[in-house]
Amino acid sequence: VDGTTDDVDVSTFSLSSQLSRALRLDDELKLTVQKLSLSLSSCALSISSLSTGSSSSSKSSLPSSSSVSSESSGLLLSSLSASTHAHTDDWLHNIVQLYNLSATVEDVKRNPEKPTSESRDIFDKMPMASFFNSFDFADLSDPDFALILDSDDGIPISTVSDDSGHTVFYDTVTGVRLDNHLVEEAMQEEIRYMQSLPVWQHCATRSDLPEGCKIVGHRWVIVNKGDASNPKIRARLVATEVKHDRGVAGHDPNLFSATPPLEALRILLSMAASNVDHVFGQIDVRKAHLYGRATRRVAVQLPKLAGSGYGLLLRTLYGTRDAASAWETEIARVMRDYGLLQGKSSPCIWRCAERNFALLIHGDDLVFTGPRVEFDALAAFISKSWELDIKGCLGRDGNKRDLRILGRLLSFHQGTYQMEADPRHIDILIRSFDVQKSCVAPGVKSSADEEDTTPLEYEKASLYRSQVMRAAYLSLDRPELSFSVQQCAKGMCNPTVSDSNRLKHIARFLKDSPRVVQVFKYQKLTDKLIMECDSDFAGDSKSRKSTSGLCAFLGNHCILSSCKNQSVIALSSGEAEFYALGSAITRGLGLKSLLADFGWSVNLTVRCDSTAAIGLAGRRGLGKAKHIATVYLWIQVGLKDGLFKLEKVDGDKNRSDLMTKYLARDRLSRLLDDMGFVKMGGRHDLALDAASFTLNSISKKFSKFGSFLFPF
Secondary structure, rough: OOOOOOOOOHOOOOOOHHHHHOOOOOHHHHHHHHHHHHHHHHHHHHHHHHHHHOOOOOOOOOOOOEEHHHHHHHHHHHHHHHHHHHHHHHHHHHHHHHHHHHHHHHHHHHHOOOOOOOOOOOHHHHHHHHHOOOOOOOOOOOOOOOOOOOOOOEEEEEEEOOOOOOOOEOOOOOOOOHHHHHHHHHHHHHHHHHHHHHOOOEOHHHHHHOOOOOOOOEEEEEEEEEOOOOOOOEEEEEOOOOOOOEEOOOOOOOOOOOOHHHHHHHHHHHHHHHHOOOOOEEEEEEEEEHHEOOOOOEEEEEOOHHOOOEEEOOOOOOOOHHHHHHHHHHHHHHHHOOOOOEOOOOOOEEEEEEOEEEHHHHHHHHEEEHHHHHHHHHHHHOOOOOOOOEEEEEEEOOOOOEEOOEEEEEEEEEEEEEEEOOHHHHHHHHHHOOOOOOOOOOOOOOOOOHOOOEEEOHHHHHHHHHHHHHHHHHHHHHHHHHHHHHHHHHHOOOHHHHHHHHHHHHHHHHHOOOOOOEEEOOOOOOOOEEEEEEOOOOOOOOOOOOEEEEEEOOOOOEEEEEEEEOOOOOOHHHHHHHHHHHHHHHHHHHHHHHHOOOOOOOOOEEEEEOOOHHHHHHHHOOOOOOOOOOOHHHHHHHHOOOOOOEEEHEEEEEEEEHOOOOOOHHHHHHHHHHHOOEEOOOOOOOOOOOOOOHHHHHHHOOOOOOOOOOOO
């Protein structure tokens, strides 16, 4: 069936009920698998008839040991060509589904925790492709045949052609239909730029490639970076190299590429707000991954726009496994040529003490803080190596008022820097639940008796998981959502009606408070890093685990907030506070190292509102707390060695309390204000409109290949 030389045991696919349960397929796909099982049984009997010369049509079942060779499959397909001419789309649908199901089964057998598609393009391995090419509906050997696979289950979800045969393009992220002319222009621009570098050496056939060269497929990723009223279409030609080799955690460590933590961005903002002569700037490197030098023999199948054939990569291409690490190597080369020092805690941080500026590199975005003259000098230097899009800089000497950086909106207004989340996430959450009424708090505590444990339907459960992660991303910039989102995240595995109601409550709160902005007011450069921590003892009514909350401050600037369940079940509130204290100290020491990468030396002070936790940290040994694991006693050693200081804070003023429990509106607003977050009206000048789409509308667009869930 899959075109390999090995025989395939058809009976493997006859156990459709077991296969469906193993893969957690939806009802429609279960029915498809059952139909495929019956079809394959009939195919096997027919093949048996062809090979033995005897009729098998009267047999009612298929022997469990029966197997089908690819040669016999080809004979059968040829003999049935007349009867299947009118149902070619169904044949293609069924064969692709069967192939993907078998591939998924093999992946699960290999590693149940991390199944991943590792096979080459399906049509490269199917000897019956020529059979389908005899029909006029599509040329399956053409690399431009767009078969887009859902990354979750491998089910094909779209062929980009309308009823008249014209190409139709959809946004890869949102599924919204895009303007054909704009997409085609973006695709042509992408190919022209790649050929100008050049990214590859063109080879007409496989025989022209060097021996041992790995060949990978390609696909187009098309995204509207703007919105419906102001479209900015980006088309990326990406390679489809996804196989994992052995190495650290199943990956080759040579392919690793670092990503900076979000708190590094806030540290840069705090630095800019603590130096009146500094600006906060952004530089975007266009098509960054194409600047990495190829170190492996890899060829990519080229689309017609690039001349078809194969491209032996001279540079890394998006989607190749070493693209990110090669770009990181290229960054290091250019930055060292400019005399910058790389960070140790995060290799994405670069600085120059003599010129008094620091740089954060996240993918293809360079975020800068320092004097304006240094920003211009840096941009001029790196433009000799890369093609840049200089976004501008904020500040007293800046040339911009607003910037969009790393999915966030930044402004400089009345001498203060302001940062807020992208409001499109809020719009989508509100729209997904069709929220009509608002509420003043992100959640309310409920007892176990009030829980509705009815599980959500398959599609609703998938949508729930997607929207919880959207809310989790939003909570990075909205600390008042942290605890509520954490409660929703507990139901990610098997979401229930009560879990969905909790998420809807968050959406209702966002309707009441859609815009919360973090304000970085001017302050003198501080030498003190403040960590505040708190816990809610046995806050989880099911597991009896406690919740830890913490936040970090440089002066009045909040650079970190966090909420998580404690892994150990505490037996008292003092013990729970001690575990929360340990988490805060750990994060504080990490932030201290991160600040050192920026050339910022600070002393760590940890504040806690529990006398019992401070007392346990200040003594030596367990004392009366005999049950606490001694591994946690490093806190006592660190305090004695002067790695940090402990301070008592009044419980009513402890800002980390915001991340440990549901709070009433007045207390929530006061703590949020103390953290430097302000509720505002209106909408940011750079805010875009969320794409207008629904689950049902997208499903109808792509219904040709069956049902699916689009990853919003």
